[in-house]
Amino acid sequence: MADPISVLVLLTLQMSTPLVLTALGGMFSERSGIVNIGLEGMMLIGAFTAVAVTHVARNPWIGLLAAVIGGGMLAAVHAVICVKFKGNHIVSGAGLILIGAGLTEFGSQAIWGHKGYSDPLPTTIVLKPIEIPALEGIPIVGYALSRLSPVIYIMFIMVALCWYVMYKTPFGLRIRAAGEDPSTLDAAGVNVEDIRMIGTILSGCFAGLGGAYLSIGYNTAFGSGMTAGRGFISLAALIFGNWTPIGCFLAGTFFGLLMGVRIMIEGLAEFQWLDPYSEFVAMIPYVFVIIGLAGIRRSIPPKAVGEAYEKEKRQ
Amino acid sequence: MSQEAVAEQSSNEDVKPRLLTPDWFKAKYQDLLSLLGSRAFQRQLMWAAGSILMAILVATVLMIVAGYNAFLAWIALIRSAIVRFDRTLLEATPLIFTGLSVGLAFKCGLFNIGPEGQLYVGSMLAAIVGYMIAMPIVIHPIVCILVAALAGFAWGFLPGLLKAYRGAHEVVVTMMMSYIAINLTSWLVRGPFKEPGQMVDQTPDILFSAELPKLFSAELNAGFLIAILVVFVVDLFINKTVIGFEMRAVGLNQDAAEYSGINAKRNMALALGIAGMLAGVGGAIEIMGWLHRFESGWSKGYGWDGITVAVLGNNNPWGILFGAILFGALRTGGRAMQLRGVAPAEVISVVQGLVVLFIAAPRIIEWLYNRFADEARRAKKSPVEAAPYFASIAVSLVGSVMGLAAITSVMGEALLLVLSVVGGILGLYAFVELLARDARGLKALLLESAMWFALAVGGFLMGYPEFLATFAALGVIGVVIAVAAWRMTKMDKESNLGGEN
Numbered sequence: 001m002a003d004p005i006s007v008l009v010l011l012t013l014q015m016s017t018p019l020v021l022t023a024l025g026g027m028f029s030e031r032s033g034i035v036n037i038g039l040e041g042m043m044l045i046g047a048f049t050a051v052a053v054t055h056v057a058r059n060p061w062i063g064l065l066a067a068v069i070g071g072g073m074l075a076a077v078h079a080v081i082c083v084k085f086k087g088n089h090i091v092s093g094a095g096l097i098l099i100g101a102g103l104t105e106f107g108s109q110a111i112w113g114h115k116g117y118s119d120p121l122p123t124t125i126v127l128k129p130i131e132i133p134a135l136e137g138i139p140i141v142g143y144a145l146s147r148l149s150p151v152i153y154i155m156f157i158m159v160a161l162c163w164y165v166m167y168k169t170p171f172g173l174r175i176r177a178a179g180e181d182p183s184t185l186d187a188a189g190v191n192v193e194d195i196r197m198i199g200t201i202l203s204g205c206f207a208g209l210g211g212a213y214l215s216i217g218y219n220t221a222f223g224s225g226m227t228a229g230r231g232f233i234s235l236a237a238l239i240f241g242n243w244t245p246i247g248c249f250l251a252g253t254f255f256g257l258l259m260g261v262r263i264m265i266e267g268l269a270e271f272q273w274l275d276p277y278s279e280f281v282a283m284i285p286y287v288f289v290i291i292g293l294a295g296i297r298r299s300i301p302p303k304a305v306g307e308a309y310e311k312e313k314r315q
Numbered sequence: 316m317s318q319e320a321v322a323e324q325s326s327n328e329d330v331k332p333r334l335l336t337p338d339w340f341k342a343k344y345q346d347l348l349s350l351l352g353s354r355a356f357q358r359q360l361m362w363a364a365g366s367i368l369m370a371i372l373v374a375t376v377l378m379i380v381a382g383y384n385a386f387l388a389w390i391a392l393i394r395s396a397i398v399r400f401d402r403t404l405l406e407a408t409p410l411i412f413t414g415l416s417v418g419l420a421f422k423c424g425l426f427n428i429g430p431e432g433q434l435y436v437g438s439m440l441a442a443i444v445g446y447m448i449a450m451p452i453v454i455h456p457i458v459c460i461l462v463a464a465l466a467g468f469a470w471g472f473l474p475g476l477l478k479a480y481r482g483a484h485e486v487v488v489t490m491m492m493s494y495i496a497i498n499l500t501s502w503l504v505r506g507p508f509k510e511p512g513q514m515v516d517q518t519p520d521i522l523f524s525a526e527l528p529k530l531f532s533a534e535l536n537a538g539f540l541i542a543i544l545v546v547f548v549v550d551l552f553i554n555k556t557v558i559g560f561e562m563r564a565v566g567l568n569q570d571a572a573e574y575s576g577i578n579a580k581r582n583m584a585l586a587l588g589i590a591g592m593l594a595g596v597g598g599a600i601e602i603m604g605w606l607h608r609f610e611s612g613w614s615k616g617y618g619w620d621g622i623t624v625a626v627l628g629n630n631n632p633w634g635i636l637f638g639a640i641l642f643g644a645l646r647t648g649g650r651a652m653q654l655r656g657v658a659p660a661e662v663i664s665v666v667q668g669l670v671v672l673f674i675a676a677p678r679i680i681e682w683l684y685n686r687f688a689d690e691a692r693r694a695k696k697s698p699v700e701a702a703p704y705f706a707s708i709a710v711s712l713v714g715s716v717m718g719l720a721a722i723t724s725v726m727g728e729a730l731l732l733v734l735s736v737v738g739g740i741l742g743l744y745a746f747v748e749l750l751a752r753d754a755r756g757l758k759a760l761l762l763e764s765a766m767w768f769a770l771a772v773g774g775f776l777m778g779y780p781e782f783l784a785t786f787a788a789l790g791v792i793g794v795v796i797a798v799a800a801w802r803m804t805k806m807d808k809e810s811n812l813g814g815e816n
Contacts (some may be wrong), residue, residue: 036426037486041668054523056726078674087676090426090486092624095671101619102664109659110381239484279502285492287496293483 004268006143011263013144014218018043018210018227022234023241023248024162029075031166031243032181032199034082034307037093038074040231042204044224046071046211048104048284051118051222052111060127064151064212071208072201074100080198082192086308097231105224116224127151127217151213160207162245165310175199179302182309192309207231208303229286231284236289240296254292258285350500358677359629365621365642365680366627370669374662376712378718380739392648399647401535405605407643409614412597413621414639415549416471416590420628422553423586424566425478428486430594431618432493433470436594437463438602439500443508443519443611446604455524461598468588470496475587479580485587493618494708497515501611508609516611529606538604543636545593550632562586571707594618602673616664623667626674642667686750703800708749710796711760714767714789715742721770721782728777738766757797764793 029036040261049070054063079085105116112118113142129147136146166172177185178195186192212231215222235257240254241247265281267270274281333339350356371389378385396403414428420427439460450458469491471705477483510519515655527537553559565579566571566588573579597617606613620642627641628634649663674681694701719739741763748756767790774782 030565045648055730056732063546081679085676085678085682087678089675091626092672092675094426094428094626095668095675097625097668098619098664098671102661102668106377106381106659106665109661115659120322120366120406142566229490229494232487235484236487236491239487276506277502279505280499283495283498286494290483290488293488294477294481296402 004264005140008257008260009141010147011143011254012257013148013152013261014256015150015259017152017217018213018230019211019234019237019256020249021151021158021210022207022231023237023252024158024245024279025071025203025210026234026238027162027166027243027245027248028175028199028206029203030238030305031179031302032196032308033173033182033252033302033304033309034079034196034203035089035093036075036078036088036200036203037232037235038078038096038100039203039207039234040227040229041093041097042071042074042207043227043231044100044104045074045213046208047226048107048118048211048222049208049216050212050216051121052107054121054125054216055111055118058125060125060216063216064127064209066249067208067212068205069208070081071204071206071211072203075201075204075207076091076197078204079197082200082308083196086310088308090198093185101224104222108222108224119126120221121216123220126220149213151209151217154209158172159245159249161162164204166245169283176302178309179305186311207234210234233285233289236293239301240292242300243302251292255285255289258288269291287296316744318325326639328391335613348568351742359634361684362674362677362680363627363629363634366670366673369673369680369683370666372623373669374666376716377665378658378662379716383658385658388662391652391655391657392645394586394648395651396644396648397800401532401653402647403640403643404539405534405536405643407639408538408542409597409601409617410606410620410639410642411546411636413594413618414628414635415545415632416594416597417621417625418628418632418635419549419553419562419593420565420586420590421625421630422559422563423473423581423583424569425485425587425590427471427489427587428622429470429489429496429618430597430621431493431616432489432496432595433467433495433591434614434618435493435500435596436466436470436598436612438598438606439508439609439754440466440505440595441525441599441602442518442521443503446519446608447524449522450494450524452524456527456603457521458774459521459525460596460602463595463599463681465593465595467598468592470595471591472584472588475584478587479583489587492573497612500609503769504609504611510608518609520608521603525603526607527600534605535603539667541600542597542639546632546636547598551594553632558582558585563653594621600656605666620667623671626671639727668751683750700803703796703803704752706796707757707760707800708746710789710793711742711745711749711756711763714763714793715739716754716768717785718742718763718770721786725774725779726775731773731777731779734766734773738763738770741766754801757801760793760797761804762798764790769795 022043023043024040026036046067050063050067052063053066054060057063064220074096080091082089108114108116108118110202127149129149130153132146134146136142138145158244166175174185174190174195177190178199179191180193183200185195211227214226214230219226234252237251237255240251241249262281262284265274342767375385375389378388413434415435416430417427438729439465444459444462445455446448448458471489473482474488474492476486477488478485481685505516506516508518527541529536530539553563561572561577562582562585564575565582570578596599600616601614602609624638624642626636627638645663645666649660652658652662653660690701690705694705715738718735721733721735722739725735741759745756745759745763748759767786771783771786774786806808
């Protein structure tokens with residue numbers, strides 16, 4: 001057994017992966033001007049789809065891909081409602097959460113026949129960590145680095161990729177412009193609605209990936225409500241990280257650390273005396289999210305976020 | 316405002332009839348008539364009814380695809396919701412409170428997503444006061460409600476303060492508070508306030524003096540009457556008091572409200588506090604009227620459903636009352652569906668989510684309504700042209716449902732699985748495009764039919780002979796109808812999805 005610090009590093013990475021991925025997704029949506037509080041529902045759909053498809057296809061990678069598509073499809077509903085039909089973003093997001101929770105419970109009843117949870121997948125077909133024994137020797141991080149799930153690598157790649165896309169490509173510029181000043185973007189001859197549709201659908205793809213990690217990377221089964229507010233914590237990470245990829249990564253890792261601490265305390269023998277108070281330990285991440293949101297200097301959201309863009313409407 | 320106008324207004328207020336006199340009833344009746352006749356109200360009603368109808372339609376398709384008998388399920392639901400009307404009202408009671416909680420915050424422009432947690436702290440404290448402190452019979456429930464109100468207020472006020480003075484996003488904070496409340500109450504009921512010697516985590520029963528009297532049946536209790544009273548009070552509060560007016564002003568336009576001298580921040584904090592208070596009282600009522608003790612995890616999503624109820628009732632207290640009764644009926648019926656084994660009760664949560672989605676974008680319902688009105692007009696003018704068009708819509712939808720329903724039986728065969736999934740999705744796409752009277756829908760319908768031919772042949776070769784007849788027929792019908800519609804119906808070149816707005 002490795003020393004506690006090494007375990008905590010690993011737990012932090014594991015817990016922060018879904019948060020960072022989902023927060024990155026939220027960034028695409030909110031930067032393009034669409035508020036997305038439905039991330040929780042998209043994560044749930046992703047987690048469920050991953051298990052269901054892996055169960056059928058017997059291959060976790062297909063499950064992962066299906067989760068990305070599933071999350072994206074739910075986000076597409078949000079996109080159609082908010083962009084095409086100019087509906088209320090927050091209400092629509094709440095509807096998505098309800099649908100995510102309802103569909104996954106309905107689905108697990110329909111597929112596995114019991115309420116709200118799936119049969120565990122055989123360990124042969126879940127995403128196995130990539131073992132690199134050579135790295136084991138490095139102090140502190142070695143234990144973690146030698147057994148990371150492939151999704152965690154994907155997460156690191158995505159942070160870099162998102163930063164590149166957001167700041168170095170025309171597409172990123174258009175996303176940012178759609179959220180800051182859509183009429184200028186429109187005047188430049190770019191279809192604001194298309195950009196916002198793509199941004200929102202991307203957010204669902206990321207959230208689906210984050211949810212899939214929970215069910216087939218970290219666990220081997222789906223349980224209803226297994227995201228336990230991670231969609232909202234990601235939203236907090238997004239605000240905390242000031243709507244930037246690096247900020248999302250740092251904030252997501254911080255909240256992941258808190259969740260890791262929680263699991264650590266529940267698992268370690270030294271903390272056995274805390275067992276009667278496990279609920280308070282479970283509250284740690286939630287309390288810190290509130291403290292974090294209350295404590296930061298006001299972060300500045302994209303200017304036009306939450307507003308439907310009407311062509312040629314007077315400002 | 317000129318002097319006379321002021322005088323006239325005050326004299327108008329003078330002739331306002333006194334409460335509960337015959338004149339007052341007459342005036343209220345007139346108000347009701349003018350409300351029913353008003354265009355805005357009718358639109359609102361159309362949105363709500365249309366959303367529910369669409370949600371039920373989608374849920375029906377979902378049930379058929381998953382292999383449940385949707386017809387029997389709805390019959391079971393409606394039957395049970397009507398026969399067990401007392402149960403419906405019992406289920407509606409907490410929904411009224413959580414709905415009012417969300418609705419009141421909405422009036423002030425805030426989204427209270429955490430009534431679940433406020434419900435929990437309220438019910439916990441009511442249960443503790445209910446079983447630990449002996450009090451006389453009428454005073455005991457009142458004290459319980461007051462304590463629960465205080466707890467709920469605190470649980471809403473904190474996010475309100477953080478939102479108003481620190482700019483913390485109220486959606487995230489109320490949600491986090493909700494999780495904290497659920498954990499906290501779960502600890503309280505597992506540790507200090509657990510009934511000794513019980514396996515499950517629950518408090519002892521509350522004293523008889525704290526129970527609410529039953530009404531007419533074993534389930535319905537006085538809590539429902541209190542809920543209606545609270546609807547009345549909240550209506551008065553929002554529409555007839557200064558502070559309610561200020562809250563609405565802040566909700567409509569915060570900057571404008573501040574310019575006119577309203578303390579927006581104080582109002583926001585207070586609005587979330589009162590919202591929390593309402594949910595907390597709802598929890599107390601449920602404990603005193605029905606459960607009689609706090610059990611860990613007793614609320615089966617009443618807080619979440621409050622969001623649906625508020626959205627459906629357009630944040631109007633009386634609308635919320637009707638929304639709550641409707642969802643009480645759905646919950647009661649959903650249980651019956653589950654017990655009879657016709658369909659899982661989770662269908663109801665899907666229906667709820669869909670209702671919220673459709674209400675989020677009233678333009679969807681309006682668009683559909685306009686499309687149907689438009690089509691009806693065209694059909695009247697030339698029925699010959701309309702027939703293949705309507706047939707194509709029906710065929711694309713029926714085909715897609717049948718294709719998706721086939722998924723469960725072809726799980727093992729990858730090729731057939733892909734064919735039926737792709738065909739089903741193509742069918743849905745064709746359905747949407749055809750609804751928009753878009754020619755692309757017909758192409759999609761042709762492609763869908765091709766999938767069915769492939770599925771028929773593939774199924775026949777791979778040991779599903781029953782597929783041959785069904786899907787070959789579906790394919791033939793699809794092609795014939797698509798070609799007929801292509802020749803006979805004038806389709807729009809460009810998609811007009813949402814374009815009318």
